[in-house]
Amino acid sequence: MSETKNILLVGVGGQGTILASKILAHVALGQGWDVKMSEIHGMAQRGGSVVTQVRIGTKVYSPIIEPGEADVLVAFEQLEAYRWIHTLRPDGTVIINDQKIAPLPVVAGAATYPETILDDIRAKVATAIVVPALSLATEAGNSKATNVVLMGVLASVMPDVPAESWQEALEANVPVRFLEVNRKAFAAGFACER
Numbered sequence: 001m002s003e004t005k006n007i008l009l010v011g012v013g014g015q016g017t018i019l020a021s022k023i024l025a026h027v028a029l030g031q032g033w034d035v036k037m038s039e040i041h042g043m044a045q046r047g048g049s050v051v052t053q054v055r056i057g058t059k060v061y062s063p064i065i066e067p068g069e070a071d072v073l074v075a076f077e078q079l080e081a082y083r084w085i086h087t088l089r090p091d092g093t094v095i096i097n098d099q100k101i102a103p104l105p106v107v108a109g110a111a112t113y114p115e116t117i118l119d120d121i122r123a124k125v126a127t128a129i130v131v132p133a134l135s136l137a138t139e140a141g142n143s144k145a146t147n148v149v150l151m152g153v154l155a156s157v158m159p160d161v162p163a164e165s166w167q168e169a170l171e172a173n174v175p176v177r178f179l180e181v182n183r184k185a186f187a188a189g190f191a192c193e194r
Contacts, residue, residue, distance in 0.1 A: 004057035006065045007154070010084045011050050011076025012101050016147030019173060020074070021052035023151050026169035027161055028056040038063035049080060072157065074150050076133075077101045078117045091126045095153050097133040097146060129153060129194050136188040142178065145185035152189020 007024060011017040021037060028035045033056045040051040053065045067086050073094040075081030081096045088094055096118070105111040114120075122128045131153050137145040148170070155166050166186065174182045 004055055004060055005072075006070045007054045007056070007072045007074065008065055008070040008084060008087050009052040009054065009074045009076070010080040011147075012080065012103075013048055013050055015050070015076040016144065017050040017052055017076055020076075020147040020151050021054055023148070023166075023169045023173050024054050024154070025056075026172055027165050028054070030165045030168060031161060033057060034060045036060045036063035049083070051084070072154065074154055076147065076150065079103065079113065081121055082114065082117045085121055085124060088125055093127040093129065093157055094121060094125050095129045095131065095150060095157070096121070097150060098130050099134045099146070129157075131189065131192055133189065136192060137185050140184035140188050141181040142185070145178075145182050148174075148182045148185040149189035149192075152186040153192065154189075155186070156190050 009017050009021050018039060021039070025035045025037050036055045038053045053063055055063055055065065065087060068089060070087040071089060071092050073081065073084060073088045073092065075084065075094065075096045077097060078100050081094060085094065100113060102113055106113050118130055131149065133146045133149040134143060136149045137143050155161065170182055170186060171179065
């Protein structure tokens, strides 16, 4: 890899954003690339934002992705995609779990969840891949494998990484008792229709 690839993963606490970023970092290291990663947990245990910046390349000096510089934005929830879309390059790809998780102001009745998020995002970006990740994870055997479904979709847009590297990363980062479900979830994400 001659140039640095910037991948931003965004979600809310409990969605497995950090595990997904560790899988991605493991894959990149397995390819011999330099990796820098930065995590931000905003009240994650209470459903707050969780943001992970992963930069991979021949030599990476900083983990920070500047606005407008992300090559790929992986959003574990619609509103998080909307909040972070400004980080995506004009020719970048956004992968969005179609799930909606109401933030506290919506739950409290002080705000409403925006209804046009996906249409608004599609109007702003070159490539938007919307995935029923929660449904695919549930079909694979565990709704908590939504994060791994999204890693499968990410793998499908990173054709320069061999499939066995992703499998090795799953084996290294997922407890053995959940490995088979996560393999199924990954395969479902990789193969899902766009």
